[in-house]
Amino acid sequence: MQWWCSAQGVAWDWTWRPYVGVWILVLLMAAGYTQLVRHGGGWRNAGWRRGSFLTGLGVLWVGLDWPIGALAAGYLASVHMVQFLLVGLVAPVLLLLGVPEPTYERLRGHSTLRRVLTRVTHPLVAIFAFNTILVFTHWPTIVDTLMASQAGSFAIDMLWLFGGTLFWWPLVSPVPARPGFTYPLKLAYLIANTILSTAPFLYLTFSQLPVYATYELAPPVGWITKQQDQQLAGILMKLGGGLVLWTAITVLFFQWYRAEGQP
Amino acid sequence: MVRAYRLVCRSLFLAGLVGSGCGSADSVRESTQDKTDDELRGTRFASPIPRPEFSLIDTEGREFDFYARTDGYATLLFFGYTNCPDVCPVHMANIAAALGRVGWRTRQRVKVVFVTTDPDRDTPERIREWLDRFDSSFIGLHGTTAEVAAIQTELKLARSVMPHDTTGDYDVGHAAQVLAFSPSGPATVAYPFGTRQADWVHDLPLLAKTRGDEVAVQ
Numbered sequence: 001m002q003w004w005c006s007a008q009g010v011a012w013d014w015t016w017r018p019y020v021g022v023w024i025l026v027l028l029m030a031a032g033y034t035q036l037v038r039h040g041g042g043w044r045n046a047g048w049r050r051g052s053f054l055t056g057l058g059v060l061w062v063g064l065d066w067p068i069g070a071l072a073a074g075y076l077a078s079v080h081m082v083q084f085l086l087v088g089l090v091a092p093v094l095l096l097l098g099v100p101e102p103t104y105e106r107l108r109g110h111s112t113l114r115r116v117l118t119r120v121t122h123p124l125v126a127i128f129a130f131n132t133i134l135v136f137t138h139w140p141t142i143v144d145t146l147m148a149s150q151a152g153s154f155a156i157d158m159l160w161l162f163g164g165t166l167f168w169w170p171l172v173s174p175v176p177a178r179p180g181f182t183y184p185l186k187l188a189y190l191i192a193n194t195i196l197s198t199a200p201f202l203y204l205t206f207s208q209l210p211v212y213a214t215y216e217l218a219p220p221v222g223w224i225t226k227q228q229d230q231q232l233a234g235i236l237m238k239l240g241g242g243l244v245l246w247t248a249i250t251v252l253f254f255q256w257y258r259a260e261g262q263p
Numbered sequence: 264m265v266r267a268y269r270l271v272c273r274s275l276f277l278a279g280l281v282g283s284g285c286g287s288a289d290s291v292r293e294s295t296q297d298k299t300d301d302e303l304r305g306t307r308f309a310s311p312i313p314r315p316e317f318s319l320i321d322t323e324g325r326e327f328d329f330y331a332r333t334d335g336y337a338t339l340l341f342f343g344y345t346n347c348p349d350v351c352p353v354h355m356a357n358i359a360a361a362l363g364r365v366g367w368r369t370r371q372r373v374k375v376v377f378v379t380t381d382p383d384r385d386t387p388e389r390i391r392e393w394l395d396r397f398d399s400s401f402i403g404l405h406g407t408t409a410e411v412a413a414i415q416t417e418l419k420l421a422r423s424v425m426p427h428d429t430t431g432d433y434d435v436g437h438a439a440q441v442l443a444f445s446p447s448g449p450a451t452v453a454y455p456f457g458t459r460q461a462d463w464v465h466d467l468p469l470l471a472k473t474r475g476d477e478v479a480v481q
């Protein structure tokens with residue numbers, strides 16, 4: 001039995017398989033969140049944040065567990081991209097939005113941690129780190145090496161989660177306070193990322209040959225060709241990532257509009 | 264043009280925006296680090312295997328004389344079966360995709376021959392339908408288990424085995440390599456499972472123009 005999804009090289013079938021490592025991660029995060037809520041005034045006070053966190057946890061679970069996790073690890077580059085969007089982009093923002101206000105407040109009082117966060121979650125550092133992780137975890141040699149083992153596949157998934165958390169932190173978290181990171185700059189931050197993601201999209205979509213041995217040599221799933229699968233992955237990266245980022249841009253724009261309208 | 268394309272991709276890559284070099288060039292270089300660009304990337308035989316002389320039934324129901332019909336062409340010969348879940352469809356798909364990338368002249372000088380190792384389930388019609396999903400120019404051949412076993416033995420390939428399970432369904436164990444015969448005769452190189460489209464795109468033009476003796480002396 002596998003504890004985490006990895007490329008197996010065996011023919012795909014739709015028989016459900018348990019991935020215990022994914023369940024443990026989800027349970028640990030749920031337990032940790034319960035503690036945060038308990039120290040933050042209880043479930044009733046958590047309000048909409050509770051829903052956001054649970055949705056984020058659900059997205060993470062769906063992205064890592066069977067069938068998406070298994071298909072992504074060793075069969076289809078397009079599903080691998082869906083997994084990246086879920087684990088590296090959608091789940092982190094929902095999880096961060098779900099953190100109770102008192103938890104963020106407690107961070108404010110912790111001087112060492114606050115200093116680290118101030119540096120690590122600086123918007124320039126965050127966007128650089130996110131895109132570096134994006135490049136690293138989509139580099140063919142890295143993918144082909146790491147996806148073959150459970151530990152490697154786990155490392156990629158955790159890097160995505162970490163990178164996504166860093167990326168969304170300056171936009172979502174009130175700690176550290178960044179009064180200079182105004183709405184126009186936040187919008188520019190998100191728009192810059194939509195532009196940066198164009199390059200991987202072009203690369204995957206217009207490469208003349210399959211770039212990942214893992215997916216090129218994987219037992220076929222359906223009749224999608226390896227080239228079509230890779231092109232779909234590129235398109236999903238652009239459209240799916242764009243959908244998430246432009247949704248965030250729209251929300252921020254209207255928040256800015258409302259803030260400007262207030263006396 | 265291809266160089267310019269690669270240059271653009273690599274520039275983007277170095278700018279930290281993309282994942283890797285163009286196509287699978289980088290990964291191919293890894294798998295063939297010790298080979299020069301004008302050398303075949305397949306696995307060489309210690310001694311060339313002569314082009315076999317056999318006749319089987321093609322997907323039109325006609326007798327197909329392998330030696331006579333493929334002489335003068337670079338010929339890729341593969342033994343597999345249409346219910347194969349992994350090796351066979353990957354090989355066929357990668358060869359078909361590569362043939363779509365090489366020039367017309369090369370394509371005209373290459374024949375791909377698929378011999379079923381599962382004659383009970385693979386009827387000529389079934390083989391044709393399956394091959395057409397990859398490339399309608401691929402030649403499918405059907406013979407008895409004994410006939411196919413004799414050809415595999417002559418080619419020094421492992422004979423196919425069919426371990427049946429309790430449900431009556433079965434997989435067929437078979438050699439996973441594609442034998443490549445030069446236009447003028449013998450096979451000096453084989454392509455194991457794991458051969459990538461980039462390897463085929465590189466090697467097909469070389470195979471199409473090499474004579475057997477040239478390949479053999481390298």
